[in-house]
Amino acid sequence: MTTMTKTVAMAAGLALAAITAQPALAQNTAATGTIVPGLGVASFDAVIANSNAFRNAEQQRQTTYKAQYDQARTRNDALNAQIKPLVDKFNADRQGGKVGQAALEQQAGAIQQIQENGRAELQRILQPVxxxxxxxxxxxxxKLNDAVKAAMTKKKVSLLLSPDAILAVNGGAYNLNQDILNELNTALPSAQLVPPAGWEPRQVREQRAQAAAAQGQAAPAAAPAAQPSGR
Structure with missing residues (x-):
């Protein structure tokens, strides 16, 4: 069994950082050599992360949801304080060689259960975030799709590739990031930060609709109503 040397790190990945590092928006207009007419590259992730709507929302969220962030930090610290002595005891018992394997596995299981419960609790606290x-x-x-189309039209780009999809180009491709970003900032200067009551992400809505459609197809057709017999 691997020695446990760390307490639970729950803050990571739970939006507790003020503003996470965002993909850089490349400024160069070409990759190498002469620009290939009609060929462009763009990173949608970088464009979104550098848009005014995204960056302003990241800053505003720290104030709007301060109560949730503070509660999550406080609870995270308490969980780490609870787990640390358990981890220290586990490591000491394992290195001492006087505690049986079954007892060590029981200790490890208890620690993992606290970690899992803690992560679930922090996710509930940060669900509004x-x-x-x-x-x-x-x-x-x-708004991104229309921004991409507008930028491609203005720069006369007919084929747009992701940087990750390019293995080699004999020449250069126009970097459309800034052009798309300009169009996106114009179309959406800012975004609404707080979703309306009952709002669900698109993926959840689509999954719900698919489940409902599948259930409707599986349901047997209603039997026709019995007709009264004639006398």
Whole structure:
């Protein structure tokens, strides 16, 4: 069994950082050599992360959801304080060689259970934050397609590739990031931060609709009503 040397790190990945590092928006207009007419590259993730709507929402969220952030930090610290002595005891018992394997596994299981319960609790606390992030991203994504089309039209780009999809180019491709970003900022200067009551992310709505459609198809057709017999 691997020695446990760390307490639970719950803050990571739970939106507790003030503003996470965002993909950089490349400024160069070409990759290498002469620009290939009609060929462009763009990173949608970088464009979204550098948009005014996204960046402003990230800053505003720290104030709007301060209570949730503070509660999550406080609870995270308490959980780490609870787990640390258990981890220290586990490591000491394992290294001492006087505690049997079954007892060590029981200790490890208890620690893992606390960790899992703690992560679930922090996710519940930060659920409003996660919904806000999904709500803002969806608003931006709804405008992104038109922004891409407008930028491609203005720069006469007929083929747009992701940087990750390019293995080699004999020449250069126009970097459309800034052009798309300009169009996106114009179309959506800011986004609504707090979703309306009962709002669900697009993925959840689509899954719910698919489940309802599948259930409707599986349901047997209603039997025709019995007709009264004639006398």
């Amino acid at each position: 996660s919904l806000s992030q999904a709500y803002v991203n969806e608003q931006i994504e709804d």
